Amino acid sequence: MYTIPGHHHISMITKNAQINNEFYQQVLGLRRVKKTVNQDDPSMYHLFYGDLTGSAGTELSFFEMPMAGRTIRGTNAITQIGLLVPSLESLEYWKKRFEHFDVKHGEITTYAGRAAFPFEDSEGLRLILLNNNGEEIPEYWAPWEGSSVEQKHRILGMGTVEITVRYLNRTARTLKDMFGYIEAARSENEAIYQSVAGQAFGEIVVKQQVGPSEKPGRGSIHHLAIRVKNEEELSYWDKVVKDCGFQSTGVVDRFYFQSLYFRDSNGILFEIATDGPGFTADSTVEELGGKLDLPPFLEARRAEIEAKLKPLD
Template sequence: MYNIPGHHHISMITKSANENNHFYKQVLGLRRVKITVNQDDPSMYHLFYGDRTGSPGTELTFFEIPQVGNTHPGTNAITRIGLLVPSEDSLQYWKARFEEFGVAHGDITSYANRPAMKFEDPDGLRLVLLVSNGEKVKHWETWDKSDVPAEHQIQGMGSVEMTVRRLDKMASTLTDMFGYTEVSRSEREAIFQSINGEVFGEIVVKYMDGPSEKPGRGSIHHLAIRVKNEEELKYWDEKVKQRGFHSSGIVDRFYFKSLYFRESNGILFEIATDGPGFTVDGEVEHLGEKLDLPPFLEERRAEIEAKLSPIEEK
């Protein structure tokens, strides 16, 4: 059986590409590694942020939908994203930085048994900084042009929180199908790790009854988990189908190949290959500087560009 080495990326909805770009580049100090479009609806931007090359496990991605309404919080949704920082000193650095930039944030506290600080982006997306204690995606690379000092830079994704009505159903999918380890359990919460002891594949599942979340600005569309290559992806496609879930089948996203399915609570998962990555159509030094389109959309470039508003660099 293949194992899941951790998170690949996570995708959200933003109302404004300009605000989003400013926050994740200038405030959080991440590198914008790709400007492209939603391949299923090329009229909207798809922005990717991460480490120097947008390594799997560091990617935060956003679909811009200017007309989107507000999120109505509820259950059966992905409800918070953990981002790793190196130390408790880093939390102090980020607290001061958030106050300087007027970012909504809480006190330094704990989350999933780690020192932590919750905060929100301009769309109201719920995030939390977590102290990594040396745990990070092994291929993470410092972005030397970041406004954030290297010793405090965000090192990729940590715990991802999901809130569901049927915790046991989610637990069964993660442990029985994907081989995650359940590392803790209480009446209303369980924590799972794709690699035991490592936070970069950790999922925190919380029980909550009530109406399902109605997505809007700042909501999380899906979590993508990692596989090495297409051979492994084909294996998981069969496992998903055997489990009784509907699989999208393998989709070629040019930068990676993937498949999508919804588990029993309705949470959307993507399973994505590590490669070929964002350097397949660009040099590392110039990632994220211009609009990149996969080959099958290139002939529509003029039409696509005409519908997109330029992103202002502040």
């Protein structure tokens, strides 16, 4: 039986790729590791930010949708992204940095048992920095030395992801019974699940909230992707998803990884994605994110695709 070793990536909606590009590179200090397009609609950018190579578990990805309206917050949605930083001192560093860049933020607090610092990007996407406190991180996460953030305070990768649902037990069953996540904590209206015991890089907080479902828009989270090692494991999980009564897309070739998609009983969209081949499949490490990369099946349409996209530094 296979297990889930952590998060793979998380995908959001942005209205403006240029502003998004500036914030995640210049303010958060992440590397843009891939400038490509939405493979299902190549008229829009798909941007990925992460560590040196965009390792699984460090990737924040954005679809540019210029017509996106505002998000109307509600339940049955992925509602917050945790990002791990090395220490409590790092949270103080980021507080000063956000004040300098006029980033909307809260105060240093506690979240899911860790010192934490919540903030939002300019489109209202909710994120929270979490003190990793020297704990284990995946061995292949590699820092990007081109970051403008001080080395000892740089974002390490993804941490706790928050999902808000109308019926907690439904998503709990998906995580615990289907994927084998460990239930680390539970109260009446909230539970914490971990794919690796005690580790935040595969942790999900599920909160129960009644009311209308979220209406997605700019700054909303489209889906969470969880990791598997290879295509053999992905095929195994495809069968598990279907055997549990969910409708799977089946395996989809995204060139940089293989994946499948399904919605759980609360309508939360999950992706299951392989570690490889990764973003260096069509680029050297040094050149990552510098030019528009297209998967082979779109390469013949490059001129058409580039003509519809606004230039992006």
